[in-house]
Amino acid sequence: MAVFSRGFGGRARESTPDLPPGQFLTEDFPVLSAGPTPEIDTAEWEFTIRTETGATHRWDWDQFRALPSELVATDIHCVTRWSKLGTSWRGVSLDTLFEEVDSSYDYVMAHSYGGYTTNLPLEDLLDGKAWIAYEFDGEDLDPEHGGPARLLVPHLYFWKSAKWVRGLVMMKDDEPGFWEQNGYHTYGDPWQEQRYW
Amino acid sequence: MTDWLVGTITHVRTETPTGRSLTIAVDGWPGNLAGQHLDLRLTAPDGYQAVRSYSIASVGADPSVQLAVDKIPTGEVSPYLVDDVLPGDQLEVRGPLGRWFVWTPEDTRPIQLIAGGSGIVPLVAMARAHAASGSAVPFRLLYSVRSPQDRFFADEIAALESETFRVDLVYTRSTPEGWPTPAGRVTRDVIEALTLPASDAPGVFVCGPTGFVEAVARSLVDLGHEPQNVKTERFGGS
Ligand SMILES: Cc1cc2nc3c(=O)[nH]c(=O)nc-3n(C[C@H](O)[C@H](O)[C@H](O)COP(=O)(O)OP(=O)(O)OC[C@H]3O[C@@H](n4cnc5c(N)ncnc54)[C@H](O)[C@@H]3O)c2cc1C
Numbered sequence: 001m002a003v004f005s006r007g008f009g010g011r012a013r014e015s016t017p018d019l020p021p022g023q024f025l026t027e028d029f030p031v032l033s034a035g036p037t038p039e040i041d042t043a044e045w046e047f048t049i050r051t052e053t054g055a056t057h058r059w060d061w062d063q064f065r066a067l068p069s070e071l072v073a074t075d076i077h078c079v080t081r082w083s084k085l086g087t088s089w090r091g092v093s094l095d096t097l098f099e100e101v102d103s104s105y106d107y108v109m110a111h112s113y114g115g116y117t118t119n120l121p122l123e124d125l126l127d128g129k130a131w132i133a134y135e136f137d138g139e140d141l142d143p144e145h146g147g148p149a150r151l152l153v154p155h156l157y158f159w160k161s162a163k164w165v166r167g168l169v170m171m172k173d174d175e176p177g178f179w180e181q182n183g184y185h186t187y188g189d190p191w192q193e194q195r196y197w
Numbered sequence: 198m199t200d201w202l203v204g205t206i207t208h209v210r211t212e213t214p215t216g217r218s219l220t221i222a223v224d225g226w227p228g229n230l231a232g233q234h235l236d237l238r239l240t241a242p243d244g245y246q247a248v249r250s251y252s253i254a255s256v257g258a259d260p261s262v263q264l265a266v267d268k269i270p271t272g273e274v275s276p277y278l279v280d281d282v283l284p285g286d287q288l289e290v291r292g293p294l295g296r297w298f299v300w301t302p303e304d305t306r307p308i309q310l311i312a313g314g315s316g317i318v319p320l321v322a323m324a325r326a327h328a329a330s331g332s333a334v335p336f337r338l339l340y341s342v343r344s345p346q347d348r349f350f351a352d353e354i355a356a357l358e359s360e361t362f363r364v365d366l367v368y369t370r371s372t373p374e375g376w377p378t379p380a381g382r383v384t385r386d387v388i389e390a391l392t393l394p395a396s397d398a399p400g401v402f403v404c405g406p407t408g409f410v411e412a413v414a415r416s417l418v419d420l421g422h423e424p425q426n427v428k429t430e431r432f433g434g435s
Contacts, residue, residue: 003203003287005239010247011273030433031407036414036424182297
């Protein structure tokens with residue numbers, strides 16, 4: 001049973017069915033990262049997927065941009081409690097990137113330039129649920145927000161959508177990534193409020 | 198995950214024209230490391246709830262925590278905490294949270310702290326932990342505020358200054374009389390002049406509004422600091 005806070009009326013009572021529990025709406029696009037924003041030149045950028053056999057699928061920037069892309073309109077939810085509804089992105093579906101990838105492992109570790117990692121079940125990346133995004137609102141993705149390209153997994157808290165992503169490594173077991181080792185939930189479903197462990 | 202704990206406000210103190218520190222006795226608080234934060238929950242009479250994160254200025258096993266809040270005039274929670282809450286009032290907290298933006302005495306690197314505005318809160322906890330541990334590693338704080346009266350914890354910070362803890366202030370809007378440099382932002386040049394050099398390989402903790410943290414972190418990397426030595430905490434806003 002919650003205690004009441006004397007004199008607190010609250011303001012943001014708009015109840016939106018699109019808003020997960022404990023979240024509030026923001027019009028800005030706040031930034032959350034663990035350290036400085038890395039600057040990555042697209043001439044040096046690459047994206048890889050590595051499997052248990054050591055096979056590595058590799059795309060440089062031009063090869064990546066030549067892949068079919070999708071426009072994604074979606075809501076995003078940050079564990080620091082802001083949500084932004086109806087954001088618009090362009091990116092390459094992970095279904096496209098995984099077409100030639102053969103793995104029997106069920107988990108993935110996403111790795112970023114700058115050393116960030118985050119873990120996800122493979123099934124959360126497939127079937128139209130995740131992208132490598134390179135445009136936000138019709139513009140190139142700002143470095144602050146993960147440019148040149150970031151993972152976009154909008155059905156999970158946004159720390160799972162690794163900024164500055166550079167590759168995925170298949171894992172047999174679900175091992176914690178960066179924030180997951182530092183107190184955040186291993187899966188991170190905003191609708192279940194899986195914020196911390 | 199730990200449950201919500203009931204907190205009772207025991208002390209409030211005006212720190213700045215827009216900010217206040219709050220001391221909250223929390224039944225069952227397990228103690229916290231320097232740099233951690235908590236979630237704070239307010240409940241209105243009709244059951245409506247609002248939750249925000251606040252860094253913890255206090256450190257150690259004490260069952261009461263100290264916070265400091267700067268008012269965002271259009272905000273929902275911060276005006277209540279700065280203008281309305283009184284000793285005896287109750288709210289709820291959950292934590293401590295975060296295991297990344299923390300300093301413990303086992304860390305023997307020189308440490309540079311860089312704060313903008315209320316971003317001082319977790320860094321004060323680190324300075325307090327450093328003093329309490331008797332650690333001899335050099336600590337240095339660069340604290341950016343709008344004007345002299347906008348300093349949080351002004352007296353405590355002055356009292357913590359020592360052989361191993363040096364404090365430099367930067368005023369962005371107005372300076373005290375006779376201050377040697379004009380008011381201005383924390384630029385790359387300011388950082389170069391007033392912080393530990395990259396060649397010392399210090400651990401650097403940067404905290405404040407998002408725009409401040411972005412600009413400072415970029416300058417640090419430009420000045421040769423290894424990105425993995427720079428830890429940041431962004432409070433939001435610009
Ligand atoms: C880990 C963490 C630790 C924090 N520690 C502290 C702390 O020690 N002291 C403190 O005062 N605040 C701290 N904050 C910020 C705090 O959580 C709230 O965001 C802030 O108090 C505003 O809440 P509000 O309900 O008044 O405003 P809201 O109603 O949530 O927001 C109103 C508007 O203000 C913007 N906004 C939110 N935060 C800021 C900001 N900091 N500056 C400018 N604009 C902003 C929002 O984007 C929104 O548009 C911390 C945030 C995080 C994530």
